[in-house]
Amino acid sequence: MEKSKGKVTAATLLIAFGIIYGDIGTSPLYVLKAVIGERPITELLVYGGISCVFWTIVFQTTFKYIYLTLQADNKGEGGIFSLYALVRRYSKYLIFPTMIGASTLLADGIITPPISVASAVEGLSNIPALKSIPTVPIVILIISGLFFFQRFGTHKVGSAFGPAMLLWFGMLAVLGTFQIIEHPTILKAFSPIYAFRFLTEYTEGFLLLGAVFLATTGAEALYSDLGHCGKKNVRLTWVVVKVCLMLNYMGQAAWLMNQGEGALLHGQNPFFEIMPSWFLIFGIVIATMAAIIASQAMISGSYTLVNEAMNLNFWPRVAVRQPSEVKGQIYIPSVNIMLWVGCVLMVLYFRHSANMEAAYGLAITITMMVTTYLLSFFLIYRLRWNKVLVGLILILFASIEISFFIANAHKFPDGGYITIFISSFFIFLMYTIYSGRKISNRFTKFVDLGQHANRLSELSQDEQIPKLSTHLIYLTKANQRQEIEEKIIKSIFAKKPKRADVYWFLHIHRTSEPYTLTYNVTELIDDKVIKVNIHVGFRIQPRTELYFKKIVQELIANRELNLHIRPDGSTKYNNEPDFKFVVIEKFLSVENEFTLTEGVLLNTYFLIKKYSLSDERAFGLDKSDVLIEEYPLVYQPISKIELTREEAHPFSSHSNGSY
Amino acid sequence: MDHTKYLYQYLLDSAETEVLVYLKNGQQIPTSIFGFFKNEREKKPFIHRWHFCNRNEDGLVQNDIFGNPIGMLIDQKEIAQIVFKYSNKSFQF
Incomplete structure (x- = not known):
């Protein structure tokens, strides 16, 4: 897989066009419209604005993401969690920025489909016969259809994405070039002097960076999608994409200059204005197609992000489905519904793409700042770059991104608050899951398994106790071969002891590498007490039952294990080994004394857990013979009880009927 | 360390x-x-709390009638030293 990702062929390049550039590639639909707005057209505004767009793409997209960040691939995978997994060992303080960055990226995913699709569909108002067509129902219909079809996967239509995006970029380049020919002096805007003058001389220049920033919002998604094609393909195709984007931006700017000094846009979108009227309907269709592909990339990216968050224990366990045979393609129903509701509400609330621009950008600047921070750790500790050089890079991008953040923060009351509100909810969710789990783990009591091995052996041979199962399998958090949770020992010995021929203790260890899948086995008592550690990469959905069966098969094949069944693999009545899994679910006991923060955190954590996917389904055990037991988490036992025995009185009148 | x-x-x-x-x-x-x-x-520290129990002559942990081991939970921060009885191996904190 690694090799195929690294290859550069016409097919891989086409895939890169279809998957990577959806978000950044559809930016010309709304960037120039947002920069100009209803301000009178002036040379300083147009030349300065387009110059800022160009230099933003140079620094932020090309230098930071295409050159620097793509180096931080985790076995070919990109994205904020992959980057975090690469650097987390170097500082314990990276976890919280990562949660914030991932939350803002996810929140941003709710605004990308509405703004892209709405911008494309609003082009219909340029056709005289459709001038007053209501666009909101059309946008909702397209977005709803897109979310509805997620359950079927994109394997059937995915192959068309590359050619469609190639057509889109071709259209951008051709339309832009025709306008540049009409006003070639626009090319002077490549000079950074115009950007400088725009920021220092134009009245709202600095605040308009919020609109300029929309040209690079897709850069973070580009990094997240790295795993689909590999960095060589991304870097090669970016050259073509960047040229096409700049030709179109320059073309729109040229058209603006041709409107004359002082002219106003009156709601016109320069993107559609540069199209000849006969081409408009085709242009709108191609733009809508590109917007749908961009939205698809963002939706798939959100599934991947949540799946990674779940596997890194930042997200409640939810069902993950694989809609096709394509490796890595997943579908998360709960995320699909959440995004669909979010997108539809965005469309209904903002109604027009121009209003959505205010909500777009603020959240993603936070993600970008976090990526810069994590990247500096990667450059220093993994690539061993000079600390001074990394410091300078950090200062450069911190200056750029803080400027964008300040400019975008200005949009907060106009709509930015929505994505910040949604991000805050995701941060709260991630923090609760992460902290609640940590507290819960901290108060999990472990014991030395060796101390109980003889008792296990004795119980196994005690024929006075009815046998529960031939093989009894427990899931354990203990990673050392000799240790085990006390609750497991209690589950086996307390009340009605669980007799079995073989006791298995299975530990799933999540690795920092995306696709690791290995295991090791330790027999504490030969064929009687067996500990298995399975190492699973953070991108893989664990299928414990399947892994366990495979391990058992391998152990039998190597003659390391006797399953206590007949040599031909069958018992008298059937040939199935008798396996029983025991899953112990924790609940929060009332017998606790909490501080306020701990109480809120743990109660929320267990409340979320109650409505999340059960442990047996999360570990892929739902088809197996599973016994579920509940065990209380006692965090801070109530230490002092003043319970006084009263003198017995035959005619006591204390009773009032209550218990 | x-x-x-x-x-x-x-x-x-x-x-x-x-x-x-030995407690502090x-x-x-x-x-x-x-x-x-x-x-x-x-x-x-790696271990922040210990559960100590008394054992009978057979080396088995003594449980109460509800199956809970009889003993005490002690936070690591309260412990000055632990010495193993037979090997005399000592750990100071």
């Missing part, structure tokens, strides 16, 4: 559990180690 990590490793590698616990308040408790609570990965 996080000595709780060494103590933990010694406990798992040897079959020995009988110890004499000067108290000495002859007991045996039954269980332990691990701290968060990045935090120290």
Whole structure:
């Protein structure tokens, strides 16, 4: 897989066009419209604005993401969690920025489909016969259809994405070039002097960076999608994409200059204005197609992000489905519904793409700042770059991104608050899951398994106790071969002891590498007490039952294990080994004394857990013979009880009927 | 140096559990180690709380009638030293 990702062929390049550039590639639909707005057209505004767009793409997209960040691939995978997994060992303080960055990226995913699709569909108002067509129902219909079809996967239509995006970029380049020919002096805007003058001389220049920033919002998604094609393909195709984007931006700017000094846009979108009227309907269709592909990339990216968050224990366990045979393609129903509701509400609330621009950008600047921070750790500790050089890079991008953040923060009351509100909810969710789990783990009591091995052996041979199962399998958090949770020992010995021929203790260890899948086995008592550690990469959905069966098969094949069944693999009545899994679910006991923060955190954590996917389904055990037991988490036992025995009185009148 | 990590490793590698616990308040408790609570990965000490229990002549932990081991939970921060009874192996904190 690694090799195929690294290859550069016409097919891989086409895939890169279809998957990577959806978000950044559809930016010309709304960037120039947002920069100009209803301000009178002036040379300083147009030349300065387009110059800022160009230099933003140079620094932020090309230098930071295409050159620097793509180096931080985790076995070919990109994205904020992959980057975090690469650097987390170097500082314990990276976890919280990562949660914030991932939350803002996810929140941003709710605004990308509405703004892209709405911008494309609003082009219909340029056709005289459709001038007053209501666009909101059309946008909702397209977005709803897109979310509805997620359950079927994109394997059937995915192959068309590359050619469609190639057509889109071709259209951008051709339309832009025709306008540049009409006003070639626009090319002077490549000079950074115009950007400088725009920021220092134009009245709202600095605040308009919020609109300029929309040209690079897709850069973070580009990094997240790295795993689909590999960095060589991304870097090669970016050259073509960047040229096409700049030709179109320059073309729109040229058209603006041709409107004359002082002219106003009156709601016109320069993107559609540069199209000849006969081409408009085709242009709108191609733009809508590109917007749908961009939205698809963002939706798939959100599934991947949540799946990674779940596997890194930042997200409640939810069902993950694989809609096709394509490796890595997943579908998360709960995320699909959440995004669909979010997108539809965005469309209904903002109604027009121009209003959505205010909500777009603020959240993603936070993600970008976090990526810069994590990247500096990667450059220093993994690539061993000079600390001074990394410091300078950090200062450069911190200056750029803080400027964008300040400019975008200005949009907060106009709509930015929505994505910040949604991000805050995701941060709260991630923090609760992460902290609640940590507290819960901290108060999990472990014991030395060796101390109980003889008792296990004795119980196994005690024929006075009815046998529960031939093989009894427990899931354990203990990673050392000799240790085990006390609750497991209690589950086996307390009340009605669980007799079995073989006791298995299975530990799933999540690795920092995306696709690791290995295991090791330790027999504490030969064929009687067996500990298995399975190492699973953070991108893989664990299928414990399947892994366990495979391990058992391998152990039998190597003659390391006797399953206590007949040599031909069958018992008298059937040939199935008798396996029983025991899953112990924790609940929060009332017998606790909490501080306020701990109480809120743990109660929320267990409340979320109650409505999340059960442990047996999360570990892929739902088809197996599973016994579920509940065990209380006692965090801070109530230490002092003043319970006084009263003198017995035959005619006591204390009773009032209550218990 | 996080000595709780060494103590933990010694406990798992040897079959020995009988110890004499010296608390920072000067108290000495002859007991045996039954269980332990691990701290968060990045935090120290590695073990933040111990569960000590008394054992009978057969070396089995004594339980109450509800099946809970009779003993005490002691935070690591309260412990000054743990000495293993038979090997005389000592861990100071």
